[in-house]
Each structure stands twice: as C-alpha cells, then as structure tokens.
C-alpha cells in the first residue's frame with residue numbers, strides 16, 4: 001500500500017512555494033460576493049461558493065439544531081469540536097448562536113488546527129471578512145492564550161485551541177457532543193478521512209444510552225463531504241451514517257452519529273449499490289483489505305441501520 005506521508009508531502013510543497021517567492025494563502029472572491037482563503041499548498045479554498053458564513057450556518061449550526069440544544073437545561077456544557085479551525089468561521093458561528101440563544105446551556109468549544117497561519121492571514125485581511133473584523137480582539141486573544149472564556153447571562157462559553165496534527169491532538173480532549181468535521185477534501189488530505197481517524201473520534205464520543213426513550217448522550221458528526229470512501233470509512237469505524245442537507249452545488253452532505261435516532265435519513269441499499277460501482281470506494285487505510293470482506297461488513301452495517309430505522 002502506498003502510504004500517504006502528510007508531513008513530507010506538504011512540507012515539500014511549502015518549501016517550493018517559499019522558494020518561488022509565493023505566499024501560501026490568497027484571498028479569493030466567491031460568486032456570492034463573499035471572500036474565502038485559498039491555500040496554495042492543497043490548492044483548495046476553505047469554503048464553497050455559497051460563502052463561509054452561509055455555509056457555517058446551513059451545514060453546521062442549523063443542521064445540528066444548535067440553538068435548540070442550547071435551550072435544553074443541562075448541568076454540563078455542550079462540547080463542540082471544530083475540526084479544523086481554518087479562518088474560524090464555524091467557531092464564530094457557534095459563538096454568535098450562543099450570544100443569541102434565549103435560554104442557555106454552556107458550551108465548551110474545542111478548535112483543532114495544525115497551521116495557525118491561515119487565521120493570521122484572515123486577520124490581516126479582516127476588511128474583506130465581516131465576521132473576522134467584528135471579532136478581531138477575541139481571535140487575537142485565542143491565538144495568544146489558546147484558551148478564553150465568554151459569559152452571557154448565567155452561561156459560559158469556554159473556547160480552547162489545540163494546535164498540532166489531528167488525530168494526535170485529540171489526546172486529553174473532553175467527550176464530544178457535536179463534531180464539525182471541516183478539513184480539506186479527501187483528495188488533498190486522504191489521511192484525515194480514514195477509518196482510523198473516525199475510530200479515534202469514537203474514542204472521545206458519548207456512549208449511547210441503552211434506554212429507548214433517551215435522546216441524549218450521543219455524538220453527531222457533520223461534514224460537507226459526501227464522498228463514498230468517506231461514508232464507508234465512517235461506517236467501518238462504527239458510526240451510523242446518513243445523508244445531510246444539500247449545499248451549494250452538492251446534492252447532499254454527510255451526518256454520522258453514535259445513535260441511529262439522530263439521523264434524518266440513513267444510508268441504505270441504494271448507497272451500497274453506489275459503493276459497489278464506485279471507482280474510489282475505499283478510504284486510504286483500507287485499500288489493501290479484501291473488497292469482498294469489506295462489502296460484507298458494509299452490508300451488515302447498512303442492514304443494522306435499516307433495522308434500527
């Protein structure tokens with residue numbers, strides 16, 4: 001199996017950029033009239049054509065029903081993982097929801113990022129990014145102290161920043177309730193969309209309660225990505241997996257959970273058919289496995305989902 005060595009691969013490209021005198025990041029105007037950042041190393045923009053703020057609201061905040069969750073009375077704060085921080089759009093959208101919520105549960109927001117230069121670059125271009133402009137001092141405090149606390153009424157929001165490479169940086173993290181999985185695409189960073197990565201997340205996920213009437217104590221993961229290999233990786237890791245809302249040019253996105261009841265529409269036989277016809281059906285860490293055995297495993301996962309549903 002050809003192993004994807006992330007560190008040397010990206011390091012080489014960064015060195016080439018520096019040698020050619022180019023910058024790693026560039027501001028990019030989107031058809032919506034908004035701006036995002038393009039990373040020259042991966043060649044990818046941080047956001048889709050609908051713009052960063054709309055994407056954050058639609059895909060992560062509304063889909064996870066964050067405002068509603070904050071109204072539930074609970075003694076423990078809601079733990080949200082923000083993977084990766086990038087230009088902090090999703091994180092700032094969480095904070096905005098926290099301030100606007102009527103009744104408030106506390107939040108513990110944990111952002112993960114291995115290259116803070118992206119956020120520094122966003123701050124340098126704050127005049128093009130209204131949500132960055134509005135929150136400059138907050139972001140500078142986070143970058144400097146790596147942790148901060150906000151208070152609104154009786155409720156607190158703690159925001160921690162974990163540097164370093166995911167998934168190693170997960171060590172010591174609190175159990176997650178919501179995961180906003182927003183890394184670059186599997187084409188650029190296949191090592192972040194593997195069965196192993198998602199298994200690492202299951203180690204820090206809430207264990208579903210056995211009671212049929214319980215709606216709590218589960219972990220949901222939201223991502224823009226709808227790649228067949230990513231859905232296969234999530235299933236093989238042990239998540240229940242379903243379709244998420246459509247966004248921009250994407251017909252659908254992906255929602256995964258430790259509890260099937262959280263999913264609006266689970267992947268079914270139609271997805272299994274698509275998987276069997278797919279040219280790229282396997283995550284990076286499964287390409288040396290037997291496709292027949294994987295097909296059987298996926299089939300049993302899909303059957304389990306169907307039965308539960």
Ligand SMILES: C[S@@+](CC[C@H](N)C(=O)[O-])C[C@H]1O[C@@H](n2cnc3c(N)ncnc32)[C@H](O)[C@@H]1O
Pocket residue numbers: 045046047052056083084085086087088089090091112113114115118164165166167182183184189192
């Ligand atoms: C699509 S951007 C995130 C956009 C961000 N969620 C936002 O709301 O603006 C992906 C981010 O993941 C970060 N990243 C890539 N590989 C990583 C890794 N192994 N560990 C932590 N962060 C990583 C990138 O540096 C980049 O900032």
